Amino acid sequence: MEIDTKTLVSLLQAAMSADYTQVRRAANILSKRLLDAKDVDSAKAIQAVVRKKGVPLQASGYVERLPVDAGTRLPLLEEGSAPTTPLILDESAGHVVAQFIEDATHHDQLEQAGVDAPIRLLMFGDPGTGKSLLASHIAAQLGRPLYIARLDALISSRLGETAKNVRGIFDFIPVRNAVLFLDELDAIAKLRDDRQELGELKRVVNAVIQGLDTLTNDVIVIGATNHPHLLDPAIFRRFPYKLELGPPSEGTRAEMWRTFLRLHAHDMPDAETLARLSEGLTGADIQNISLSARRRAVLDKTDLNLPNILLALLSSRRGSPSLLDSRKLTSDDKRQLAVTLHDRAKLPVTDIARLVGVSRQMAHRYLKGEDGEIDG
Ligand SMILES: Nc1ncnc2c1ncn2[C@@H]1O[C@H](COP(=O)(O)OP(=O)(O)OP(=O)(O)O)[C@@H](O)[C@H]1O
Ligand SMILES: [Mg+2]
Numbered sequence: 001m002e003i004d005t006k007t008l009v010s011l012l013q014a015a016m017s018a019d020y021t022q023v024r025r026a027a028n029i030l031s032k033r034l035l036d037a038k039d040v041d042s043a044k045a046i047q048a049v050v051r052k053k054g055v056p057l058q059a060s061g062y063v064e065r066l067p068v069d070a071g072t073r074l075p076l077l078e079e080g081s082a083p084t085t086p087l088i089l090d091e092s093a094g095h096v097v098a099q100f101i102e103d104a105t106h107h108d109q110l111e112q113a114g115v116d117a118p119i120r121l122l123m124f125g126d127p128g129t130g131k132s133l134l135a136s137h138i139a140a141q142l143g144r145p146l147y148i149a150r151l152d153a154l155i156s157s158r159l160g161e162t163a164k165n166v167r168g169i170f171d172f173i174p175v176r177n178a179v180l181f182l183d184e185l186d187a188i189a190k191l192r193d194d195r196q197e198l199g200e201l202k203r204v205v206n207a208v209i210q211g212l213d214t215l216t217n218d219v220i221v222i223g224a225t226n227h228p229h230l231l232d233p234a235i236f237r238r239f240p241y242k243l244e245l246g247p248p249s250e251g252t253r254a255e256m257w258r259t260f261l262r263l264h265a266h267d268m269p270d271a272e273t274l275a276r277l278s279e280g281l282t283g284a285d286i287q288n289i290s291l292s293a294r295r296r297a298v299l300d301k302t303d304l305n306l307p308n309i310l311l312a313l314l315s316s317r318r319g320s321p322s323l324l325d326s327r328k329l330t331s332d333d334k335r336q337l338a339v340t341l342h343d344r345a346k347l348p349v350t351d352i353a354r355l356v357g358v359s360r361q362m363a364h365r366y367l368k369g370e371d372g373e374i375d376g
Contacts, residue, residue, distance in 0.1 A: 001037040004030065024050050025145055028082035032140035035086055044084045067168035069156060076154055076165050077172065080146035080181065083136040086259060088283065089245075090252045096243045097134065101141055103241075104220055111217065117240040120212070120221040122185075124228040125245030128284030131224040132183060134245070138222060139179040146179045147172075152187035159200060163207040170211030173219055180215075182208075185225040185235070205232045212238045248283060250275045256283055260290030261304060270306065273355070276345045278313050285316050292323040300326055307357055310337055334358060338366035 007029050014022030027050045031043040066075040089097065100121050103110060110116040121138075123131045132148075139146035147169075154165040173180050188204050212221065212235075223239055225231055248256065254275035257263065263271050278286065289312045297304050308324050311333060315322040329337075334356050341352045353363040 001034055001039060001042075004033060007033075021145065024079075024081075025143065028140050028145075029143050031082050031084070032137075035083065038086075040084065040086070043082075047081060047084050050081065067165075067172045069154070069165055070161060071156060071158060074153075076168050077147045077149050080136050080139065080148050082140045083133055085133060085287070087130065087133055087137045088248070088252055088255050088259060089130070089134075090249045093243060093245060096241070097138065100241050100243075101138060104138075104142055107217060116217060118212075118215075118217055118221070118238070119241075120223070120239040121241040121243060122223045122225070122228075122236065122239035123243045123245060124225050126247070126282060127226060128282035129245040129247070130283045131245060132181075133283075134243075135179070135181045135183075135222045135224065138220075139181075142179065142220065144177060144179050144220070146181055147176065148181045148183055150183045150187075152184045155187060160203070162200065163203040166204060166207040166211060170207075170214060174215060177218065179220045179222060182221065182223045185223045186227040186230045188232070188235075190230070205235065209234055209238065247280050248286075250279070253278050253281070253286065256286045257290065260287045261293065261309075269351075270355075273341070273345050273347065273351075274309070274313065277310065277340065278317065281313070281316055285321060288321070289313055289316065289324060296324055296326045306355055307334070307337060310341075310355065314340065329357070334362075335366040338363050342367050 007026050011023065011026035011030070014020075014026055027046050031046040031050075034040075034043040034046070066077050066079075068075050100119070103117075104119045107116060107119060123134065125131060135148075136146055149169050154162060154169075156162045156165060169180070188201070188208065209232075215221065221239070223235075228236070254268070254271045257271040257274040257278075258268060261271070289309060292312070293304050293309045296302075296308075305324070305326060307329055308326060311329070312322050312324045314336075337356050338352050338358075341347045341355060342349075347355070349360055349363050349367070352367075353360045356363060356366075358366075
């Protein structure tokens with residue numbers, strides 16, 4: 001990566017004036033640049049330094065005063081760190097994100113022309129589809145701090161306190177030039193069932209709506225929910241940009257397998273095979289299986305174990321997410337794999353034999369339904 005002098009200068013300036021918020025911000029920009037340049041290790045190294053924020057912060061007597069819950073004294077917001085995982089999105093989702101970032105970057109220009117809208121993005125999608133990751137990428141891309149409010153954590157058992165907590169967030173945010181991330185937005189809606197107290201629900205929904213309405217347009221807001229249909233329509237409407245994150249497409253899955261397994265370009269056909277067989281898995285599923293495969297490879301001092309990755313993948317698809325174990329495959333496993341690779345991935349026998357780790361003759365036998373007991 002080329003040296004980014006502007007960020008470097010602002011980093012030094014921040015360090016000399018002991019402004020650790022600014023230090024973290026500059027570090028986040030740097031690590032995001034490294035991530036874009038596919039230098040994941042350097043990005044992680046920077047994040048590891050920044051995460052030890054307790055040390056310099058306390059040494060300097062600097063503590064950022066985040067708003068807290070009156071009862072528990074727990075902070076209502078946390079400052080997110082820059083992502084260390086690259087974001088891999090379908091083309092259409094990537095397009096929405098790019099446009100959102102472009103509009104956010106050129107908001108002044110749009111405002112002058114009288115065509116601006118509040119820069120607010122509502123994301124919905126199943127758990128593990130990358131909503132939280134995307135929020136941190138957007139903040140990093142814009143070079144702004146990310147403040148995360150988990151709405152489920154704001155809900156207080158004391159009547160009236162939840163709405164107060166919501167107001168606490170919106171009082172804190174305006175002057176931060178930040179990205180506010182309202183995570184688990186549907187938690188508000190669930191108040192209705194938990195409390196059987198419509199008055200409280202209304203108060204909280206109103207506090208969110210009023211809070212959003214008081215924010216100036218330079219505050220960027222991202223909301224996330226697993227259940228968009230539970231969301232109050234008035235809140236829904238206050239997010240002009242919307243993005244549904246569905247299960248990743250086959251091409252996106254291939255890129256995920258390649259990235260998370262750290263496959264080389266010449267192993268791309270294997271990533272494509274894995275992609276073809278992993279329909280319905282989320283980015284989080286693919287990352288979990290990949291990481292567990294790499295852990296086994298490190299500890300067993302071996303190469304990646306593709307047959308076991310395939311088995312873990314198939315079992316996740318059947319609805320029982322499983323991490324990889326490095327047990328030896330039984331001949332039943334091998335037959336099942338061979339048949340799946342043949343029927344669903346349409347692979348030629350040579351590839352099936354290689355992936356399952358048997359001879360071509362044996363692969364043929366599996367496919368013909370003959371038993372393979374004699375194969376070791
Ligand atoms: N599109 C993606 N690209 C890269 N990594 C992904 C993607 N989706 C998920 N992941 C991986 O899975 C992890 C979990 O995803 P994330 O926490 O962003 O999901 P989420 O949609 O916020 O889920 P939840 O609804 O449970 O909060 C991420 O940190 C990342 O490592
Ligand atoms: Mg999340």
